[in-house]
């Protein structure tokens with residue numbers, strides 16, 4: 001009898017141990033899953049400060065050099081044969097130049113805006129959010145700063161504001177005031193749905209969007 005109780009006690013302890021042990025592993029598994037979820041969330045939109053500042057530098061460099069290339073090509077065309085030639089050149093070379101520089105820098109380089117001239121520059125949802133944020137800042141007299149964001153796809157993207165300078169008004173200002181009507185005829189010929197006019201100096205014209213290839 002004593003023996004039987006003894007064996008029973010051993011088996012019972014064993015069983016209890018197994019049950020509790022099993023429970024613990026389950027709990028641990030749940031904890032692990034939770035941890036992974038949290039990690040995944042953090043990974044989505046949290047780049048380390050170091051990585052961000054690296055991409056910020058790269059993005060600034062790409063946007064500046066692309067901007068310089070576009071400007072010097074435009075200035076050369078205007079100097080050679082006037083503003084209408086500049087418009088025609090811009091129409092011919094702007095997209096091509098950005099496509100080839102995208103290859104050079106292994107990043108998709110884009111200029112985009114809330115008021116489109118070339119429909120190919122249409123913003124996507126993420127760009128639209130940044131454009132709205134930046135334009136609100138400009139209307140509150142705050143200068144938007146370049147920034148780096150991680151997209152849902154995991155790709156990293158650089159954004160920087162493009163501001164309107166005096167020289168831009170020749171082709172993006174008020175018709176009859178800054179833009180000569182005969183020049184706007186040439187713009188309309190290339191871009192019948194043009195919206196990119198009526199800007200003033202200091203307005204936000206658009207943004208640079210540079211998406212780094214993985």
Ligand code: HEC
Nearest residue numbers: 086087090091094095111113116117118121168171196206
């Ligand atoms: C000679 C006329 C001319 C001048 C001056 C000019 N632009 Fe443009 N701009 C254009 C044309 C034409 C396009 C469309 C280019 C294309 O087809 O990709 C354009 C497109 C753009 C775009 C791309 C977004 C869109 O609407 O398609 C931005 C951004 C832009 N211009 C900013 C500027 C800024 C900033 C300046 C001044 C520093 C400037 N432009 C001066 C003619 C001009």
